[in-house]
Amino acid sequence: MNYWRKLTRKEISERIKDALSKNVDYHERSILGIPASHLDENVFNKDATFLNNAPFLKTMVDNPNHIGCHTMGDSEPFFAGTQKLEQELLGIVAEDILKCNQGQYDGYVASGGTEANIQAIWIYRNLFKKEFGANYNEMCILCSNDSHYSMYKAGNILNLDVVTIPVTENSRAITRESVEKHIRSAKAEGKKYFIVVANMMTTMFGSVDDINVYTEALIMSGVHFRIHIDAAFGGFVYPFSSNDGAMTFENKHVSSVTLDAHKMLQAPFGTGIFIARKGLIDYVFTNEAQYVSGLDATLIGSRSGANAIAVWMILQTYGPHDWFEKIHVLNYRSNWLCNQLKEMGVDFYHYAGSNIVTIRAKHINKELAQKYGLVPDKHDGKPMWYKIVIMGHVHIDHLNPFLDELKAIN
16 A cells, blocks of 8 residues: 555544645735635634544635645645645555556546546547547447436536447346447447446446446447546445456556545545546646646636545545455445345345345335335336445344335235
């Protein structure tokens, strides 16, 4: 591990205190040129004594603005201390979790997985345009039917068509035949450049795409392509429950990855993470942002430094070994649930290594779904599936009453 280690509460607090001391202090200096500031003291008391024992809240009150991408060199000097902790966070994710070579990545803490996915697609759209003179109608987004709806948002915003690959009903898998067929159809309609989004645990099923199915078909077809991994849910699960290096930067075809810390890490909302191979984010430099030191290559622009600190705190509190153990406890509970459902004859889907279990809707009535907060695959019309997500607070003692009631109606 290059960056990731377990720290004590005292060590974390001291690191954050030191980082904040390296940020601008509006009380000590007369800062006239930037609109960003600490939170309004008439509402948020900067000197509240409890903040001394709450480093995240203290960072929120200090309100560092992490505009820009701090893996690229120059950034706004006013918040250099907390930017350094964001750089460490990105190192943990890119190098220690996703196996990127040291320093060979760029990235930032985004507002969420949707933004991070759009950021990736924006980069590759611009890359194809700049490097090959491609028109937008010659490009498309290629993904499975189970992919997140942010692909459609990206297509709409970036003026790109979305080509979706159907998945098999029971395995939720893309097939080589289907991928080849849709690539041929897209080529017949003039598509030459493919922005592929492969899933590392889909939102509804926790399924993982076979990335080799995409790459082999795309190479054989002779088209240009880039592959982005949507690991918004699975990024902090699948690398710890699987040895599948094909979904990390060990695979030369993987160009970028999205993760969401506000899912499995239980960080505050607004803590998506975007990681791309070094140099790719250059394609979305906003040269008009001349007043920003180092310019800006992010979709969001200004963003909360406190959110980056929150994710850094969580990862450093656990360390790699405790996090590995946590994921395996969740896997144990997921497998236990699956075994109970098998014994009951209830149809379900579970991808090995995932902490999502999805049950056929025919076994669930409306009252049971509402009582236990099960999420359907669709709210408009009759659902086909309901999912259970095994988070840290979902113990077997919580699952047993649900299973008793499920058994009573089946």
